[in-house]
């Protein structure tokens with residue numbers, strides 16, 4: 001589990017759950033959604049990615065790749081959204097979002113891992129490819145180059161520096177994978193309220209925010225009617241209103 005060891009007295013003295021997040025970041029939405037579902041109070045440590053506020057030495061000391069989300073919980077730094085979800089389940093077992101049945105739990109882990117593994121090559125590639133806009137300015141990229149040590153992230157942002165730079169072939173490949181996975185989710189949701197049955201689990205927490213991200217780039221959700229019914233049911237939940245709609249009005 002990505003826990004970032006630190007001996008900064010200010011961080012060590014932090015009490016409660018502090019969430020470093022950004023409104024439109026789908027990985028941040030997951031953690032906000034989980035915190036709301038579990039009714040865990042949290043301190044808002046907003047990182048404005050549009051203003052590139054993550055590109056500081058101080059923030060890279062919290063998250064080694066300078067990404068959101070990250071949390072500090074009672075002095076401990078945890079990063080990587082899927083791992084934050086797992087960590088919070090262990091630390092706050094009440095209102096559990098983890099199925100007790102081992103097979104269902106394994107399936108939940110599969111759906112969580114899917115989003116981690118495919119975040120950059122599929123989800124981000126499709127969303128940034130459709131958006132067609134550079135992810136960094138030359139000025140912010142120069143700062144990024146000095147801070148970022150992760151070669152995959154560096155390569156991605158170097159590639160997206162000029163408009164329309166993600167090859168169409170990569171966007172098409174990502175779209176094919178997205179269509180296949182949403183078909184699978186749509187079939188599952190024919191007969192159940194939530195992805196793994198009649199209880200909310202971390203699988204839902206990981207997937208509902210994908211809607212909020214992908215709809216901004218006109219993903220054809222009308223092809224997946226069961227998934228859309230599911231999203232519409234989520235839109236009625238207070239957790240969705242607080243964690244997603246409040247921050248992304250177009251997904252309300």
Ligand SMILES: N[C@@H](CCC(=O)N[C@@H](CS)C(=O)NCC(=O)O)C(=O)O
Nearest residue numbers: 025026027067068069080081082119
């Ligand atoms: N695998 C990471 C991905 C996090 C991620 O890519 N965060 C994006 C926002 S969705 C970010 O912080 N981008 C800032 C940047 O690239 O400089 C996770 O699941 O937490």
